[in-house]
Amino acid sequence: MQYDPLRELGTGILASAGIVGIVVGIAAQRTLGDLIAGIQIALTQPIRVEDVVIVEGEFGWIEEITLTYVVVRVWDRRRIVLPITHFLEQPFQNWTRTSADLIGTVFLYLDYTVPVEELRDELRRIVEASEHWDGDVVGLQMTDASERTVTLRATASAKDASTLWSLRCEIRERLVAYIREHHPDALPALRTRLDGPGEGERPARGGDA
Template sequence: MAVQSALGGGGWGALLESFGLIFAAVAAGWVLYYFLFRVLGRFAARSDTALDNTLVRRWQGPASLLLPLLGILLVAPALRLPPGFLGIFRNLFSIALIGGIAWLLAGTVFALRDLVLIRFDMKVRDNLKARAVHTQVNVLVKVALVVIFIVAGASMLMTFEKVRQVGFSILASAGIAGIIVGFAAQRSIATLLAGIQIAATQPIRLDDVVIVEGEWGRIEEITLTYVVVRVWDLRRLVLPITYFLEKPFQNWTRVSADILGTVFLYTDYTVPVDAVREELRRIVEESDAWDGKVCGLQVTNASERSMELRCLVSAVDASLAWDLRCEVREKMLAFLQREYPESLPRVRAELAGAEPMQSPA
C-alpha cells in the first residue's frame, strides 16, 4: 500500500507507460542523430570549407546527448510520473540538458579555434605571426572554457532546492565571508588576469626562444596560470605566468627569429688576421646553417699574452646559430693548428742576469 501510495493513482501501469515513452523518445533521438550526422558527414566531405568538417566533428558528441533529450522534452507533457519520481526525473533531465549545452558550447569554441589555427602553420620557417595567433587563441579558448564550465556547474547546483537555498543564505550573509574569500582569491585572480594580459600584450608566444633562470629553451605551453619552457636538453621548466610580467627575461624571437652568433678565438700576435678572415668566409659559405647575411672577423681585444678575435656570423634561428657557432669554432681551430701552429697562444719569458751554460770539456 505504501508503494502504491507513492506511485499515485495511476500505479505501475502509468509508471511503465511513462518509461516506455521516455525509451521511445530516446530511441527516436538516436535514430535522428544517426541519419542527421550521416547526411551532414557526406555533405562536409564534399564541401571545400574547413568549417563544415570541423563543426560536424565537434558537434557530433554533444548531439548524441541533446537529440534524445529533445525527444524526452517533446513527450514530457504526456508523462504521468509519480511526484517522488517526477522530482528526481526533473533534476536528472536538467543536469543532462545543462551538461549537453555546455558540451555543445565547448565544442563550438574548439571548432572556431581549429578554424582559425588551421590558417596559421607553425611548422614554416617564418612563423612569427602564426605563433602570435596560436598564443592568443589558445589562451582565449582556455578563458572561454573556464567561463562555460563555471556557469554550467553553477546552473547544475541551482537545480537542487536545498543547494539553492544554501546559496541564497551565503549571498545574504556575504559581508565578512566575501572579504575573506576576496583576500584568499587575490593571488589566483591576479594570476588569471596575468594570463589574459600575456595573451593581449604577448611578451612571449608559443615556440619563442627564451632565456629564463639562466636556461635556454622554447615556450612549449602557455596556460592561464603557468608557462612550460622546454629546455635544450628536453627538461621542462614550469614557471608561474606572473614571472613573465614581473621579472626580466630574454626573448630571442620577439621580433624575428634570425640571430647573430659569436665565436671568440685567442691567438698569438703573429697570426695573419687577413688569412684567418678569409678562412672564416670560406667556412660559412660552405655551411648550410649560414643565412648569407653576416660574416665578419675583428680583433676585439689585445692582452699582454694573446690577441682576441671575434667571429660574427648569422643564422635564421637560434638552433641553427648554435650549430653554426660550433662548426665555425671547430674548423677555425683546426685551421690554426694546421696552418699556423706557432700562432697559438704562448707565454714568453726572458731570464735576466742568468749565467750562460758551459759546455762540458
C-alpha cells in the same frame, strides 16, 4: 531584521558573511592576478608558443601558455613551469620576438703573431661552405688585446637559434683546426726571456763571497 529576537542572529550572519568575503578575496587575489596577467599576455604577446627564450638562466622554447602558468622546454628536455606573472614582472630574453634569425659570436684567444686578415678570409670560406649560414652576416674583428693574447670575435648569422648553435660550433672547430695546421705559432704561448750576465759581470760561482 524586523523582529527583535532574530535581529542579533541576522546581524551575526551578515558580519560572518563579510569576514568570509574578505578572507576569500585575499585568498583569491593571487589567482585573479594570474588570470589578469594571462589576459595581458594573450593581448600583448611578449611570448608565443615555440618562441626561443632565456629565462631563469636557462635556454629553451615556450611549449605551453595558459591563463595561470607557462611551460618552458629546456634544451636537455626538462620542463620549467613558471607562473604567468613571471613574464610580466621579471626580465627575460626572447630571441624570436620579431624574427627568428640571429647573429652568433665565436671568441678566439690567440698569440700576437696571428695573421688576422688570412683568418678573416678563412672564416668567410667556412661560412660560405656551411649549410647552416643564411648568407647574411659574417665578419672577424680584434676586440681586445691583453699582455699575452689578442681576442678575435667571429660573427655569423643563421635562420634560427638551433641552426646558429650548429654554425657556431662548426666555425669554432674549423678555425681552431686551421690555426693548428697552418699557424701553430699563433696558438697562445707563455714566453720567457732568459738574459745572460750583463757586461762587466761574471756568473756567480759556488764559494764566492
